[in-house]
Amino acid sequence: MKIRSLRHSEPPPRNLLLLADPSIEFIEDYLNRGETYIAELNGAVVGVYILLATRPGTCEIVNIAVSEKYQGEGIGRKLLQHAIELAIQGGNRTLEIGTGNSSIGQLALYQKCGFRITGVDRDFFVRHYKEDIHENGVHCRDMIRLSMDL
Ligand code: ACO
Ligand code: ACO
Numbered sequence: 411m412k413i414r415s416l417r418h419s420e421p422p423p424r425n426l427l428l429l430a431d432p433s434i435e436f437i438e439d440y441l442n443r444g445e446t447y448i449a450e451l452n453g454a455v456v457g458v459y460i461l462l463a464t465r466p467g468t469c470e471i472v473n474i475a476v477s478e479k480y481q482g483e484g485i486g487r488k489l490l491q492h493a494i495e496l497a498i499q500g501g502n503r504t505l506e507i508g509t510g511n512s513s514i515g516q517l518a519l520y521q522k523c524g525f526r527i528t529g530v531d532r533d534f535f536v537r538h539y540k541e542d543i544h545e546n547g548v549h550c551r552d553m554i555r556l557s558m559d560l
Contacts, residue, residue, distance in 0.1 A: 411456070411485065413492045416446040423448065423455045430475040433539060440472045447492065449476075449485055456480045459489045461496060469497050470506040490523045498560050506557045510535060512548035517556075525556035 416422060427437045440460045449457030459474040471493050476485045497505045507525055509516045521527075534553035535543055543550035 426475040467503040510550035512545035512550040
């Protein structure tokens with residue numbers, strides 16, 4: 411598997427990005443402002459993440475997704491490790507990520523990779539998303555904020 415920067419001439423894998431975020435408006439904004447990286451396996455795009463510089467010395471993984479067929483095989487962890495290395499190389503001191511209160515597996519993965527919970531953006535998903543989101547039988551309302559000192 412190879413992870414590389416998406417070229418400006420290439421179409422972003424919106425179908426994958428939508429797995430992580432149902433808002434196409436947010437996705438287009440992140441694609442415009444951030445750097446997109448893709449994971450390729452046998453010529454097919456199987457994973458993606460977007461890294462966004464948010465403040466001086468701080469960047470955030472604002473979207474990360476792996477094709478459903480390949481989930482649970484370690485690709486997400488490799489994408490996170492790639493993002494961590496890039497953020498360090500870019501001279502950043504802090505890497506952030508956020509996910510829904512209902513995203514139990516994602517919260518486990520991010521903490522296994524070294525992120526620590528720093529806060530809760532209460533009702534983020536209620537304020538910003540038209541449709542209710544449910545996952546693992548839990549109503550997704552709040553964004554759990556995590557960060558890593560680099
Ligand atoms: N309890 C404990 N651990 C869990 C659980 C759980 N319920 N679910 C998953 N995990 C762990 C696994 O054990 C594994 O850990 P390990 O590496 O120690 O074995 C890890 O989480 C999963 O690792 P990967 O196989 O590397 O992850 P995957 O390739 O499936 O990618 C991802 C993870 C990106 C979240 C993928 O499942 C996906 O695309 N999901 C749908 C989109 C999504 O939710 N994206 C994130 C939204 S938040 C955001 O974009 C910032
Ligand atoms: N992802 C999604 N849902 C999950 C997961 C998961 N990884 N793990 C459990 N659940 C859900 C189940 O689906 C079930 O939901 P449902 O009722 O909608 O089907 C629910 O959690 C479990 O419900 P019960 O079967 O009623 O729970 P149980 O009788 O197992 O009691 C308890 C829960 C008390 C936490 C028990 O497992 C236990 O004693 N664990 C060890 C001690 C412990 O951790 N106690 C809590 C510490 S915090 C405190 O004490 C304040």
